[in-house]
Amino acid sequence: MPSTTPGQRYSSKATEPAVNSSTQRIRDTKYRHVFATHSQTRPSCLSADAEKAPSFVGFRNLMILVLIVSNLRLMIENFRKYGVLICIRCHGYTKQDLLYGAALYLLVPIHLFVAYIIEWLAAQQAKGAVARMKKACEDHDKPEMQALARRSFNSTWRVVAFFHGINATFNLIIATSVVYYNIHHPGIGTLCELHAVIVWLKTCSYAFTNRDLRHALLHPNQSQPLPEIYASCPYPRNINFNNLCYFWWAPTLVYQPVYPRTTHIRWGFVFRRVVEVIGLSIVIWIASAQYAAPLLQNSLDKISILDFVSIVERVMKLSTISLFCWLCGFFALFQSFLNALAEVMKFGDREFYGEWWNVSSIRTYWTTWNKPVTNFMRRHVYSPLVGRGFPPALAQVIVFVISGLLHELLVGVPTHNVIGVAFAGMMFQIPLIALTDALQKLKGIRGKVAGNMIFWISFCLVGQPLAALLYFFAWHAKYGSVSKQFQQSPAMHFFHRR
Amino acid sequence: MPSTTPGQRYSSKATEPAVNSSTQRIRDTKYRHVFATHSQTRPSCLSADAEKAPSFVGFRNLMILVLIVSNLRLMIENFRKYGVLICIRCHGYTKQDLLYGAALYLLVPIHLFVAYIIEWLAAQQAKGAVARMKKACEDHDKPEMQALARRSFNSTWRVVAFFHGINATFNLIIATSVVYYNIHHPGIGTLCELHAVIVWLKTCSYAFTNRDLRHALLHPNQSQPLPEIYASCPYPRNINFNNLCYFWWAPTLVYQPVYPRTTHIRWGFVFRRVVEVIGLSIVIWIASAQYAAPLLQNSLDKISILDFVSIVERVMKLSTISLFCWLCGFFALFQSFLNALAEVMKFGDREFYGEWWNVSSIRTYWTTWNKPVTNFMRRHVYSPLVGRGFPPALAQVIVFVISGLLHELLVGVPTHNVIGVAFAGMMFQIPLIALTDALQKLKGIRGKVAGNMIFWISFCLVGQPLAALLYFFAWHAKYGSVSKQFQQSPAMHFFHRR
Numbered sequence: 001m002p003s004t005t006p007g008q009r010y011s012s013k014a015t016e017p018a019v020n021s022s023t024q025r026i027r028d029t030k031y032r033h034v035f036a037t038h039s040q041t042r043p044s045c046l047s048a049d050a051e052k053a054p055s056f057v058g059f060r061n062l063m064i065l066v067l068i069v070s071n072l073r074l075m076i077e078n079f080r081k082y083g084v085l086i087c088i089r090c091h092g093y094t095k096q097d098l099l100y101g102a103a104l105y106l107l108v109p110i111h112l113f114v115a116y117i118i119e120w121l122a123a124q125q126a127k128g129a130v131a132r133m134k135k136a137c138e139d140h141d142k143p144e145m146q147a148l149a150r151r152s153f154n155s156t157w158r159v160v161a162f163f164h165g166i167n168a169t170f171n172l173i174i175a176t177s178v179v180y181y182n183i184h185h186p187g188i189g190t191l192c193e194l195h196a197v198i199v200w201l202k203t204c205s206y207a208f209t210n211r212d213l214r215h216a217l218l219h220p221n222q223s224q225p226l227p228e229i230y231a232s233c234p235y236p237r238n239i240n241f242n243n244l245c246y247f248w249w250a251p252t253l254v255y256q257p258v259y260p261r262t263t264h265i266r267w268g269f270v271f272r273r274v275v276e277v278i279g280l281s282i283v284i285w286i287a288s289a290q291y292a293a294p295l296l297q298n299s300l301d302k303i304s305i306l307d308f309v310s311i312v313e314r315v316m317k318l319s320t321i322s323l324f325c326w327l328c329g330f331f332a333l334f335q336s337f338l339n340a341l342a343e344v345m346k347f348g349d350r351e352f353y354g355e356w357w358n359v360s361s362i363r364t365y366w367t368t369w370n371k372p373v374t375n376f377m378r379r380h381v382y383s384p385l386v387g388r389g390f391p392p393a394l395a396q397v398i399v400f401v402i403s404g405l406l407h408e409l410l411v412g413v414p415t416h417n418v419i420g421v422a423f424a425g426m427m428f429q430i431p432l433i434a435l436t437d438a439l440q441k442l443k444g445i446r447g448k449v450a451g452n453m454i455f456w457i458s459f460c461l462v463g464q465p466l467a468a469l470l471y472f473f474a475w476h477a478k479y480g481s482v483s484k485q486f487q488q489s490p491a492m493h494f495f496h497r498r
Numbered sequence: 499m500p501s502t503t504p505g506q507r508y509s510s511k512a513t514e515p516a517v518n519s520s521t522q523r524i525r526d527t528k529y530r531h532v533f534a535t536h537s538q539t540r541p542s543c544l545s546a547d548a549e550k551a552p553s554f555v556g557f558r559n560l561m562i563l564v565l566i567v568s569n570l571r572l573m574i575e576n577f578r579k580y581g582v583l584i585c586i587r588c589h590g591y592t593k594q595d596l597l598y599g600a601a602l603y604l605l606v607p608i609h610l611f612v613a614y615i616i617e618w619l620a621a622q623q624a625k626g627a628v629a630r631m632k633k634a635c636e637d638h639d640k641p642e643m644q645a646l647a648r649r650s651f652n653s654t655w656r657v658v659a660f661f662h663g664i665n666a667t668f669n670l671i672i673a674t675s676v677v678y679y680n681i682h683h684p685g686i687g688t689l690c691e692l693h694a695v696i697v698w699l700k701t702c703s704y705a706f707t708n709r710d711l712r713h714a715l716l717h718p719n720q721s722q723p724l725p726e727i728y729a730s731c732p733y734p735r736n737i738n739f740n741n742l743c744y745f746w747w748a749p750t751l752v753y754q755p756v757y758p759r760t761t762h763i764r765w766g767f768v769f770r771r772v773v774e775v776i777g778l779s780i781v782i783w784i785a786s787a788q789y790a791a792p793l794l795q796n797s798l799d800k801i802s803i804l805d806f807v808s809i810v811e812r813v814m815k816l817s818t819i820s821l822f823c824w825l826c827g828f829f830a831l832f833q834s835f836l837n838a839l840a841e842v843m844k845f846g847d848r849e850f851y852g853e854w855w856n857v858s859s860i861r862t863y864w865t866t867w868n869k870p871v872t873n874f875m876r877r878h879v880y881s882p883l884v885g886r887g888f889p890p891a892l893a894q895v896i897v898f899v900i901s902g903l904l905h906e907l908l909v910g911v912p913t914h915n916v917i918g919v920a921f922a923g924m925m926f927q928i929p930l931i932a933l934t935d936a937l938q939k940l941k942g943i944r945g946k947v948a949g950n951m952i953f954w955i956s957f958c959l960v961g962q963p964l965a966a967l968l969y970f971f972a973w974h975a976k977y978g979s980v981s982k983q984f985q986q987s988p989a990m991h992f993f994h995r996r
Binding site: 034037039043058059069072211254259309316319331354380384387 | 530532533534535537540542544545552557559560561562570578703722750752759760807821836849851852853855857877881882951954955
């Protein structure tokens, strides 16, 4: 038996064998069959007692490859089963859909201009009040001046708020009812509803911001300083047609008299972003038509007989495609489209999203994936509520309720099935936020990874495909083949209420 | 229109808005609807002009989840299609297989002891020669002494080499013919053949190493110093039964008189490794029986009619399972089993593998994934060839030819189909090495990633599943249902030569 080497376990003092010696060195060595391959004690690199943790970067590459290969295989399977399902001329829209859609596209922005007129009148009134205040100031009648300002502001605000409310509400009601009753095609309907909601949010922001600017003008002594960036265009100079038109097209939902701007338009940048939008739209269309559509179609009977294992299997299969479409759609809209628009508008602040894919808390997800809406909610809902003394947690719940209503409007109305799944999905975020917040506090890096996994599972792997399945089923329950085939199914009793 | 901010595009000097302010700060601020959400020009984090590259660690988590979900879905699909295929009593081996397997297990090591006897006799002869040399040295007859040593060494080596050759060759021939003709079950056959090859390699290493040690003893003046670690057990003291038995069980194929050793056995460590081996073996067995078997089975007819698209689809589906089994098997054998064995043997050098999963060159893969064989080939084939003047590239090709022959022996013989696929697979590594070596030189980090991808694709995603499919088909062509059904198929003409 060979004797043991003295000293500790795994002493690294032993000399390294000449394993990597050059060819010349091998040729010089006389005894080639005797060199000491094993000259030191050392652990395996995957063992817990290894000196440094091994790198697993190769497995990242492997995961990418396995994902590509498995999905290529599913594409072959899909093609052999269904052939080519993509068809350029097979659209589901009617002439009426297009006409109503075009009409809404042209008419909805009018509400923004109505808001402008309201604000213009309020600005005139404020100008008069300022003149009267100046006069009172010259007369050294300070209490009279303050009372004048308060009265002038409050009475005007009541009138202004009333007309703004009517205007904004009519925007939503008209667009929603036209989409629900007159536009059958869910794609066109979604675009119209989305446009109406965006204009509605812009109108609200325009009204709220100008209210506070007017308040600052009429209460020059009470007021805290306004942001420096607004100094170049003070109220009421910002109430002009060009300023409104800039806000109309700017890629933001938050009104500011002045925005940070870039100095010139890089047309090459715009061109690349537009190509991205077109390319990704085609990719999403192919993925939906060729892969998602047959999958949704052949899951209809599974849902109608409430075969839960099959529903789970369908949701799992659908999750990859819906995730793919979601990621492509996110990039196309938030990176490519909004950046192209911002470039053309010389809009400087391009923070349309944060690194939401790394979030470890669902709360952070909702504040980073869609910055335009987050900014709106923070400035016009959350901060004012907290400022008025609401507990922050309640203010957050209110934000989620509003967000849930808007989501239901955007999904339920164009699909003609206000079944509340989108709203319920938003409400379900609240306990998830509590869960991931608790996880964050509990552990270190593992808590972060667990939080991120919960986000992906709840949102992209379960939430979205399940919601897509339910709205698709509801659509077919109302219009499609299902309602004829499965009139007596248990699921039908739930969905088929019309 | 608001005026543009002066200065450069994306100047980061502008002040940060108080977006993340605390609740108290929000309550103190009077004008809540006017704070400047957009106060600076900044690019989107995914844009090329972003200040720092975004982190994508969340997508790594997503990939893991998608892989789990897609494979869980395939498991549901598999279960609904086939039910439970795992069956403890359904084995394919006969009593004869077990008897021959046990006989081989007991008899194969005898060849190592025959090698010991040969070396013992050679050592006795060398001792006599040393004594005669000492006498010549005392007579101050130096030329006579050197001639004596040369003659003594060369004549003995010819005899010793002849007997070692006979012994080692008989080992391989006997084991291979028994496995090929008498052991039907491929699993038992593979274990027996693997055992025989390991003992064959150990016998070769024992013979070669002791040859050089004897040479060093008989040429004390010509010789370069032997490794320091051998000093505690110089030749011929190492030719003893205990030393041989240690080498027989040590987790290495390279003979050294002395190995680095640990001081004690950690039985807890051994226990955990054994549990890993058992657990992973069960996992591999379930994966093969439930997932790989039906997949291989229903690809038989696709191969026999040479439906290439279907074969590609089957290889793609098989690749995930074969990759999974390969990774589990690698860990079970090289990490768990060899570490357990090394711990019991107090064998210090646990470098049984390197970080092969990160390799960017196929060459590095073959020198890191299986260190015991690499060490053998380097010490007993590559270095001696290069030392004798062979160009390194040719020496490498010879190593791959020997390795290819051993692979064919290990796969072709137990499956009773020496069809040369394993050998061809090894030979195909040579152009792949040239390709990845060229890639490495061309580019920086991208070359590394591309090399790693080529490794995974060629080896784990195409090579292994394709080879498994071909040997499985050849097996069924010889014994199974295929030969009856598809006697006239084109693939059959290739495989069915018996």
